[in-house]
Amino acid sequence: MGRSPCCDESGLKKGPWTPEEDQKLINHIRKHGHGSWRALPKQAGLNRCGKSCRLRWTNYLRPDIKRGNFTAEEDQTIINLHSLLGNKWSSIAGHLPGRTDNEIKNYWNTHLRKKLLQMGIDPVTHRPRTDHLNVLAALPQILAAANFNNLWTLNQNIQLDATSVAKAQLLHSMIQVLNHTSSSFLDIHHTNSNIVGHSSFFENRPNISENLYDPTQRLSHNDHQPVDSFSSPIGVFSHQDDQDMIPPLVSASLDESKQTQMMIKNKEILKHNDHTSNPSSTSTFTQDHQPWCDIIDHEASDSYWKEIIEQTCSEPWPFRE
DNA sequence: AATCGGGACAACCGCCAGGGT
DNA sequence: TACCCTGGCGGTTGTCCCGAT
Numbered sequence: 001m002g003r004s005p006c007c008d009e010s011g012l013k014k015g016p017w018t019p020e021e022d023q024k025l026i027n028h029i030r031k032h033g034h035g036s037w038r039a040l041p042k043q044a045g046l047n048r049c050g051k052s053c054r055l056r057w058t059n060y061l062r063p064d065i066k067r068g069n070f071t072a073e074e075d076q077t078i079i080n081l082h083s084l085l086g087n088k089w090s091s092i093a094g095h096l097p098g099r100t101d102n103e104i105k106n107y108w109n110t111h112l113r114k115k116l117l118q119m120g121i122d123p124v125t126h127r128p129r130t131d132h133l134n135v136l137a138a139l140p141q142i143l144a145a146a147n148f149n150n151l152w153t154l155n156q157n158i159q160l161d162a163t164s165v166a167k168a169q170l171l172h173s174m175i176q177v178l179n180h181t182s183s184s185f186l187d188i189h190h191t192n193s194n195i196v197g198h199s200s201f202f203e204n205r206p207n208i209s210e211n212l213y214d215p216t217q218r219l220s221h222n223d224h225q226p227v228d229s230f231s232s233p234i235g236v237f238s239h240q241d242d243q244d245m246i247p248p249l250v251s252a253s254l255d256e257s258k259q260t261q262m263m264i265k266n267k268e269i270l271k272h273n274d275h276t277s278n279p280s281s282t283s284t285f286t287q288d289h290q291p292w293c294d295i296i297d298h299e300a301s302d303s304y305w306k307e308i309i310e311q312t313c314s315e316p317w318p319f320r321e
Numbered sequence: 322a323a324t325c326g327g328g329a330c331a332a333c334c335g336c337c338a339g340g341g342t
Numbered sequence: 343t344a345c346c347c348t349g350g351c352g353g354t355t356g357t358c359c360c361g362a363t
Contacts, residue, residue, distance in 0.1 A: 016331070016357075038348070054349075055332065090351060101351075106330050 013047045017056055021046060025053055026061055059102045066098025070107055078104060079112060083126040
């Protein structure tokens with residue numbers, strides 16, 4: 001069963017690399033390229049197995065590796081790609097020039113996973129956690145996340161796609177539930193028809209407490225945006241006359257021709273990416289400043305979120321009569 | 322000052338797929 | 343067709359660092 005490890009021969013060094021070893025490896029690859037990784041250690045005078053050399057090079061020494069903290073934009077890209085691809089770290093890395101799969105994997109496990117958990121989202125399924133009590137317990141974190149604008153407002157021009165808006169609607173409805181359950185247990189005549197993009201679902205909702213959407217938190221990042229709108233981690237809310245109402249979300253419905261165009265474009269891009277698995281080609285794509293949503297298959301995405309929304313709506317509401 | 326616990330990240334391990342013979 | 347070699351991938355472990363006690 002399985003092959004023996006490539007470097008189980010005695011005498012080969014394991015563990016952290018020293019600067020001298022790094023230098024040897026860099027010098028050798030600069031001069032000769034890596035060629036056969038198995039043969040490389042001997043040629044380079046390293047007492048390591050080829051696999052160890054390859055990993056050290058690809059994960060750390062490669063000159064095109066970007067060092068430093070992940071940007072909010074990168075965070076968002078990773079989260080969205082992970083929701084589509086799962087733990088396909090190499091595929092995700094392909095869309096983040098200069099980042100390695102290992103780095104992204106580590107970053108996910110140590111940062112982003114927790115961030116999603118705090119927002120009440122299951123990092124594995126990217127669905128809302130169904131344990132409402134947990135959500136209630138996590139309310140402060142959810143609210144903190146709601147003020148975490150950097151993730152979402154970094155690029156004002158980024159297109160809001162259906163997925164983003166659906167997520168926005170979802171978190172919005174969660175907050176509604178929380179607000180409802182913590183206030184007067186009013187009957188909610190929610191409809192599961194066309195939850196996205198229309199305000200009927202949100203009409204006549206109970207007031208939301210000021211600490212949920214503190215007006216002082218409202219930001220206007222875009223001159224073209226009405227002053228009475230504000231950004232949240234789940235999208236841009238427009239503020240209505242009634243300050244006590246939860247501001248309705250922006251409509252998710254693109255006009256049909258735009259949607260069709262986007263679908264065609266996305267499929268072309270996905271096709272393109274299938275043929276260009278190497279980082280340089282995908283980095284070209286990313287460097288063109290394509291919004292992340294352009295690389296998402298909208299058909300899959302929409303049906304996926306539709307399913308979530310339908311499930312959410314069909315679930316018995318907590319504390320409901 | 323010493324110890325402990327948790328977080329972060331580099332490195333390793335085991336498995337798999339694809340190409341060559 | 344079967345086998346071997348190689349590189350790639352995802353999961354896991356080991357180690358270091360830092361803050362709390």
